[in-house]
Amino acid sequence: MLIVVAGFLFVNFNIADNNIPQEEVKTEKPQYHVPDDVQQIIDNSCYGCHNSESKNEKGKKKLQFDKMSDLKTYKQVGSLADIADVVTEGDMPPEKFLKKYPERQLSKEEQEKLVSWANNLAKQLTPED
Amino acid sequence: MIIVFLLVLIQFVPAGLPDTIAENENDLLYNNQIPEQVAVILKTSCYDCHSNETNYPWYSYVAPVSWLVGKDIREGREELNFSEWESLSKIDKAKHLDNIIDEVSDGDMPMNIYTIIHTDAKLSSEEIEQLANWAEDYAESLFE
Numbered sequence: 001m002l003i004v005v006a007g008f009l010f011v012n013f014n015i016a017d018n019n020i021p022q023e024e025v026k027t028e029k030p031q032y033h034v035p036d037d038v039q040q041i042i043d044n045s046c047y048g049c050h051n052s053e054s055k056n057e058k059g060k061k062k063l064q065f066d067k068m069s070d071l072k073t074y075k076q077v078g079s080l081a082d083i084a085d086v087v088t089e090g091d092m093p094p095e096k097f098l099k100k101y102p103e104r105q106l107s108k109e110e111q112e113k114l115v116s117w118a119n120n121l122a123k124q125l126t127p128e129d
Numbered sequence: 130m131i132i133v134f135l136l137v138l139i140q141f142v143p144a145g146l147p148d149t150i151a152e153n154e155n156d157l158l159y160n161n162q163i164p165e166q167v168a169v170i171l172k173t174s175c176y177d178c179h180s181n182e183t184n185y186p187w188y189s190y191v192a193p194v195s196w197l198v199g200k201d202i203r204e205g206r207e208e209l210n211f212s213e214w215e216s217l218s219k220i221d222k223a224k225h226l227d228n229i230i231d232e233v234s235d236g237d238m239p240m241n242i243y244t245i246i247h248t249d250a251k252l253s254s255e256e257i258e259q260l261a262n263w264a265e266d267y268a269e270s271l272f273e
Contacts, residue, residue: 062231074268078227081220122220127272 038117045093045104073125080122084115136192144195147202150181153212160215167263171211174239174250178205181212186246201240219271226268230261 034042042065049059051066063079071079086092087106098105106114153159158168177183178201189198209225217225232238234257244251252260 072269073272074223075227077220077223077272078225078268081224082228085224125272126219126223 035117038113041106041110041114045106045110048104049093049097077122077125080118080125084118084122087111087115087118139192142192142196144190144192145199145203146185146189146195147183147199147206148181149183149185150212153181155213155215156180157211157214164259164263166259170252170256170260174252174256176211177247177250178202178239178243179209179211181206181210197242201243223268223271226264229264233257233260 047065048054049056050063052060052064054060054064063082068076068079083092088111090111093104093106157163158171163171183202185198188194209228214222229238233252236257239247239250239252
């Protein structure tokens with residue numbers, strides 16, 4: 001429990017630095033800002049397993065929120081689309097985890113917020129069809 | 130005797146084997162220039178469950194095997210159907226290509242229950258690499 005809570009304190013999900021000079025913003029890796037309310041949902045219900053220091057090997061392998069901005073764009077988009085899928089389906093967070101931490105269950109509203117964030121960001125990162 | 134009777138009886142339970150469709154205008158291979166080797170891998174190792182072009186062997190019509198086969202193919206097509214590839218958005222294509230790389234690299238696909246019988250569908254490490262490299266190149270090309 002303590003470890004999980006400690007993990008949440010070190011959340012650092014690719015917060016775009018607004019002070020970067022204009023020309024440096026145009027890097028290959030897109031930078032984006034995660035709204036506070038979405039970040040809170042991620043911290044509470046996802047980050048514990050999905051970070052680069054995670055003890056949950058499966059979760060760590062699948063997705064690391066703290067390293068997401070290091071991924072190639074298609075992988076970021078793929079991850080975001082997966083997030084939208086599994087949250088919509090109610091497959092994440094997993095039942096086993098929720099049994100232990102019922103307070104980390106996503107409310108309907110949180111689900112919607114997370115899904116629409118993931119979908120919108122995926123769209124933003126993807127060239128027009 | 131009872132077992133034989135039961136085996137006969139269960140043949141009347143619908144198996145729900147999805148239909149096969151030979152011509153699919155949105156098919157991945159039909160619409161894209163895909164390296165021959167990769168196309169062969171996809172056809173041999175993926176298309177039975179992840180396309181409308183399923184090749185049903187005779188025993189797949191026999192219950193209870195048919196139930197299992199039917200379920201796997203329904204789920205496979207629902208998750209990813211290469212016959213409908215062109216109808217997908219770029220985002221969904223990226224998602225699937227990303228997942229293909231992970232699934233085949235981890236040996237999670239094709240499923241063991243499938244390759245036990247379809248031994249030719251088992252991917253060699255070289256084939257895994259070919260498939261993963263193709264998927265990565267293709268995914269990256271969507272974002273150029």
